[in-house]
Amino acid sequence: xxxxxxxxxxxxxxxxxTPSWTRRVVEAGRLPGSGLVSSTITIxxxxxxxxxxxxxxxxxxxxxxxxxxxxxxxxxxxxIAHQAGEILLKEKDLPIADAIIAATAMAYTxxxxxxDDPHFKRIPGIRTVxxxx
Numbered sequence: 001x002x003x004x005x006x007x008x009x010x011x012x013x014x015x016x017x018t019p020s021w022t023r024r025v026v027e028a029g030r031l032p033g034s035g036l037v038s039s040t041i042t043i044x045x046x047x048x049x050x051x052x053x054x055x056x057x058x059x060x061x062x063x064x065x066x067x068x069x070x071x072x073x074x075x076x077x078x079x080i081a082h083q084a085g086e087i088l089l090k091e092k093d094l095p096i097a098d099a100i101i102a103a104t105a106m107a108y109t110x111x112x113x114x115x116d117d118p119h120f121k122r123i124p125g126i127r128t129v130x131x132x133x
Contacts, residue, residue: 001028002035004105006115007045024133039104
């Protein structure tokens, strides 16, 4: 399995009841040759949104748990920053974080993103997946 996990994947995975399909995605990411990634901007979004309800320690534990499952957090490189900027030139109302996540997906997963965020459907080269491994 090769995919970029959007922040919404984590909100769903760490929600009150973890859906079986998100568990299967994470389990598939542990298999040899698979490549699950997230942008480090996702950590920023998780901390800013999840901390008020679960606490900062819990968010750090969740990020560490994702890393332990083999999910790599990719910082924005110069290439990713350029791609994200070009995406924003075409999609002016797209949040910067989503452009960085999309550019990360283009660089590492051939544009495959686990998300239900409709913003991603407008970005050429991005294929969204949701509700199944």
